[in-house]
Amino acid sequence: MNSHYLKFIACFFFLAGNGCSSPQGSYSTSPPVSESSPVPDKQAPPLSSSIPDMSGDWEKNYQLSDNFDSRIELYISDIQRSFYAPRGSEAQAAIGRLNNQSISALARFTEELTRMPILTITQNAGGISIERELDFTLRCLHGDRQLVRTKSPFGNDVCGWDRNRLLFTMKLQGGLSINHLFSLSADGNMLDVTTTVSSDSVPAPMTIRNLYQRYQRPAEDFSCTLTLTRSRVCSRRGVPLK
Amino acid sequence: MLASWSTLKMIFSKYIKIFTKLRYLIAMCLLVLGNTVLAQLALPLSISMQPFTAENTKTSDTSTTSSFLRDEQPVERITGQIDESSIREAEMRYLPMALRYQLEASGTFAAVRLLPLTDTGAEITLSGKILQSTPHELSLSIRAVDSRGFLLLDKIYSGTAQTVTSLESNALLDDDFAAIYRSITQDLQQSMKSLTITTRETIITQALMNYAIALVPQYFTQYLDTTLSPAVLVRLPAKNDPILSRIEAIREREYLFIDVVDEEHRRFFNELKPVYDLWREYRREQDSSVMAKVTQEQQQTSTFPRGSYYALQESYQNYRWSKLQDLYLDELREGFANETEPTTIELRDSLYRLNGTMAQQYREWRDILAEIYAEELGVEMLP
Numbered sequence: 271m272n273s274h275y276l277k278f279i280a281c282f283f284f285l286a287g288n289g290c291s292s293p294q295g296s297y298s299t300s301p302p303v304s305e306s307s308p309v310p311d312k313q314a315p316p317l318s319s320s321i322p323d324m325s326g327d328w329e330k331n332y333q334l335s336d337n338f339d340s341r342i343e344l345y346i347s348d349i350q351r352s353f354y355a356p357r358g359s360e361a362q363a364a365i366g367r368l369n370n371q372s373i374s375a376l377a378r379f380t381e382e383l384t385r386m387p388i389l390t391i392t393q394n395a396g397g398i399s400i401e402r403e404l405d406f407t408l409r410c411l412h413g414d415r416q417l418v419r420t421k422s423p424f425g426n427d428v429c430g431w432d433r434n435r436l437l438f439t440m441k442l443q444g445g446l447s448i449n450h451l452f453s454l455s456a457d458g459n460m461l462d463v464t465t466t467v468s469s470d471s472v473p474a475p476m477t478i479r480n481l482y483q484r485y486q487r488p489a490e491d492f493s494c495t496l497t498l499t500r501s502r503v504c505s506r507r508g509v510p511l512k
Numbered sequence: 513m514l515a516s517w518s519t520l521k522m523i524f525s526k527y528i529k530i531f532t533k534l535r536y537l538i539a540m541c542l543l544v545l546g547n548t549v550l551a552q553l554a555l556p557l558s559i560s561m562q563p564f565t566a567e568n569t570k571t572s573d574t575s576t577t578s579s580f581l582r583d584e585q586p587v588e589r590i591t592g593q594i595d596e597s598s599i600r601e602a603e604m605r606y607l608p609m610a611l612r613y614q615l616e617a618s619g620t621f622a623a624v625r626l627l628p629l630t631d632t633g634a635e636i637t638l639s640g641k642i643l644q645s646t647p648h649e650l651s652l653s654i655r656a657v658d659s660r661g662f663l664l665l666d667k668i669y670s671g672t673a674q675t676v677t678s679l680e681s682n683a684l685l686d687d688d689f690a691a692i693y694r695s696i697t698q699d700l701q702q703s704m705k706s707l708t709i710t711t712r713e714t715i716i717t718q719a720l721m722n723y724a725i726a727l728v729p730q731y732f733t734q735y736l737d738t739t740l741s742p743a744v745l746v747r748l749p750a751k752n753d754p755i756l757s758r759i760e761a762i763r764e765r766e767y768l769f770i771d772v773v774d775e776e777h778r779r780f781f782n783e784l785k786p787v788y789d790l791w792r793e794y795r796r797e798q799d800s801s802v803m804a805k806v807t808q809e810q811q812q813t814s815t816f817p818r819g820s821y822y823a824l825q826e827s828y829q830n831y832r833w834s835k836l837q838d839l840y841l842d843e844l845r846e847g848f849a850n851e852t853e854p855t856t857i858e859l860r861d862s863l864y865r866l867n868g869t870m871a872q873q874y875r876e877w878r879d880i881l882a883e884i885y886a887e888e889l890g891v892e893m894l895p
Contacts, residue, residue, distance in 0.1 A: 375821035379828070406835045423806045424830040444818055444827040471819025498790045498847040 322434055322454040325393040328461050328482035330386065335480040338381050345377070345476055372471040380467040383448065384478040389461070390487075398436060400452070408438055408450065445470030459484055555712040556622040557658075557704070559615060560634035563604045563626070564652070566642040598849040599791065603645055606788060607652070609781040611640070613684045614693035620701050625770055626777050628871035633723025633763060635659050635715050638700075647795035648673055650689045654696050656703075659719035664703045669695055673792070684781075688792060717748055717756075724759040727882045762885050769877045791848050798844075802837055805830075 383405075390401040397411035410429035412418050417430030425442035436452040449466040461482040468475035494504040608626050615624045621636075631637065637657050644651040649672055656665035673688035687693065707715070725732045737746045749756055809830065816823035 371817070371821075372819035375819060375824055378821050379824045383828075406832050407839060409839070422831070422834045423809060424834045425827070440831065442827045442831050444814065444823050446824050446827045448828075469819050469824060495850050496843060496847045497850050498787050498794070498844065 320434070321431055323393060323458070324391045324398065324436065324452060324454055324461060326391060326484055327487040328389040328391065329485045330388070331460075331481045331483045334460075336478050338384075338478065341476075341478055342377055345474070348474070372469060376467060376469050376472045376476055380465070380476045380478055383467060384463075384465045384480060386463070386480070389463075389482055410436070410438065447475075555709055555716070556620060557635040557707075557712060557715060558623040558625070559621050559636045559638050559656075560631035561608045561612060561624070561626045561638045561640075562630055563628070564608050564640040564642050566600050566604055567644070596845060599845065600642070600645070602784060602788070602848075603642060605777065605780060606784050607642065607645075607650075608640060609777055610687050610689075611638075611693045611696060613682075613781075614690070614697050615700070617682065617685055618697045618701060620697075620704065625774060627770065627773060628874050632726035633659075633719050633766075635719040636664065638665075643668065644670075647688075647792040647799065650692055652692065652696075656700055658715050659722055660715060665696070665700055667699065671695075673796070684785075688789075714748075720756060720759055720763065721748060723763055724755075724885075727759075727762065727878075728886050731886075758885070762881055765884075766877070766881055769874065773874065787848060791844060794844050795841075798837065798841060802834075805833065 385404055386402045388403040392399045392401075396413055397409065399410075400408040402408065408429075410418060412430050415430070417428055419428045420426065425440055427438065427440040429438045430436075434453060438448075438450040440448045442448070447466075447468045449464075451462075451464040451466075453462045453464075454460070455462070462479065463482060464477060464479045466475050466477040492504040492506060494502050496502050605626070612624045612626055615621055625631070635658065637659075639655050641653040642651075643653055649670065651668065651670040653668050654665060655663070657663055669692045671689055671692045674691060675688055721732070721735065725735070735747055735749070814823055814826055816826060
């Protein structure tokens with residue numbers, strides 16, 4: 271959270287106030303997330319060998335990625351515009367439900383969630399694993415299926431392929447929803463990671479788009495094997511484990 | 513003094529008369545009882561086991577899982593489910609070995625063997641199916657049949673894990689589910705108590721005949737009623753029949769191979785035991801940790817205002833925690849698989865140059881024995 275971002279939040283609430291009740295459409299600068307389940311329609315193409323190969327090491331390209339400050343400016347501007355929208359519109363009604371703390375919370379949370387400077391992706395026919403620096407590994411063991419839904423007491427999620435895009439959708443406790451959408455550029459050198467975060471306390475979801483480029487990770491001198499009795503056993507490359 | 517002596521004499525004579533009348537009955541009872549007790553001591557039977565089979569379960573979780581193909585409903589997984597096929601595969605040989613040590617320790621049986629294939633010459637064949645195996649519960653379906661085809665045991669054994677550590681206990685018998693193995697042993701002992709010496713002799717001879725029939729079937733059709741399906745043994749060769757002696761000699765050669773197989777299975781069990789025990793322990797710890805977390809979440813509501821930064825963080829951290837638990841489970845499974853591979857045991861015999869897995873080599877060894885035997889009898893081997 272920097273001063274720029276806080277300034278815009280304050281600016282918005284100065285204009286809108288807490289008692290505002292004029293509405294309009296979506297405040298998101300990106301397409302809003304559908305509330306329905308992200309299960310693809312019946313016409314969705316079958317999962318095939320045409321799935322893009324995202325495996326490899328990726329580093330964030332800060333130049334091409336969304337600048338969080340600019341993003342938040344746009345986000346706030348959209349909400350401001352909606353404030354001036356004709357009375358009685360949906361957006362005006364939504365404004366009424368806003369409160370400054372929720373907007374600020376969502377923005378701060380989204381900023382932290384989308385840092386992910388390095389991604390390491392491993393992929394095979396059984397699924398895909400996205401190791402994220404600063405966060406847990408996203409895994410989707412889809413096998414020959416298009417989508418996989420997982421349930422837990424802490425939230426439900428759906429992952430899988432929607433045509434050429436890999437999606438992870440999480441519906442968590444407290445009305446929090448997170449969507450990660452991974453898509454590969456035509457030449458396979460850039461990875462687009464679009465993250466949309468929404469909260470039921472804030473009518474407008476926030477979307478951040480980050481771009482990653484491939485990089486060559488230096489080769490490790492050790493190869494390690496995980497065991498139960500001896501934990502991780504490592505050996506110098508080329509020297510067999512005893 | 514005299515009066516009391518005569519009273520005692522009267523009482524004794526009364527009992528002596530009763531005893532005289534019942535002496536034949538008592539003698540008969542002692543004979544039968546003695547026979548079975550003696551039989552157990554003098555003619556213990558051998559047990560042949562095969563690796564257990566398992567229910568077709570890929571995951572350890574008992575929650576329902578629905579699956580779908582594309583264009584239908586999405587496949588559903590419950591968090592905490594992991595692919596345990598590598599563990600199940602190891603259990604198929606590990607659990608019979610644990611049972612085998614219990615059977616051996618009972619001292620009731622001549623030999624207890626675990627073979628890669630069905631032992632055609634088994635006196636008692638014990639087969640098992642893993643119905644459920646979690647670190648908390650084990651359910652086995654056990655069936656024991658003697659060489660005549662008589663059912664000795666057919667029962668489902670279930671139990672919960674009981675961690676018992678004793679300084680005096682035999683490390684090989686020390687198992688969280690030892691109570692299940694003890695129950696199986698006791699039931700088998702019980703059903704064998706009724707077998708007299710004659711019955712046991714028949715079982716042993718029939719086992720040998722079964723072995724010979726499997727080895728060179730075309731020669732032994734004379735002993736079979738082939739009008740029945742499957743063919744039934746209708747008569748036995750005489751005890752001093754030279755054919756039986758030859759079969760016994762061949763059988764002895766097979767035991768040489770079985771000893772090697774047995775040694776491999778012992779090594780497998782000894783190597784796997786610490787890993788498997790650790791796996792169960794970690795899984796139990798992980799399960800109780802998840803249970804505690806879920807209960808805690810269900811019992812208390814968030815103290816943070818809905819939509820606040822801390823409420824969002826709390827929600828995400830809980831979810832993150834559950835995902836990390838899944839990853840941890842997967843690491844456990846990976847660690848288990850790394851330490852138990854390869855799951856197929858290779859044997860090498862310089863004389864016959866046997867190759868392949870244990871089951872393949874056992875099959876090959878049997879073919880060699882069959883050829884030797886056919887040559888001795890001067891019969892053509894069936895293709």
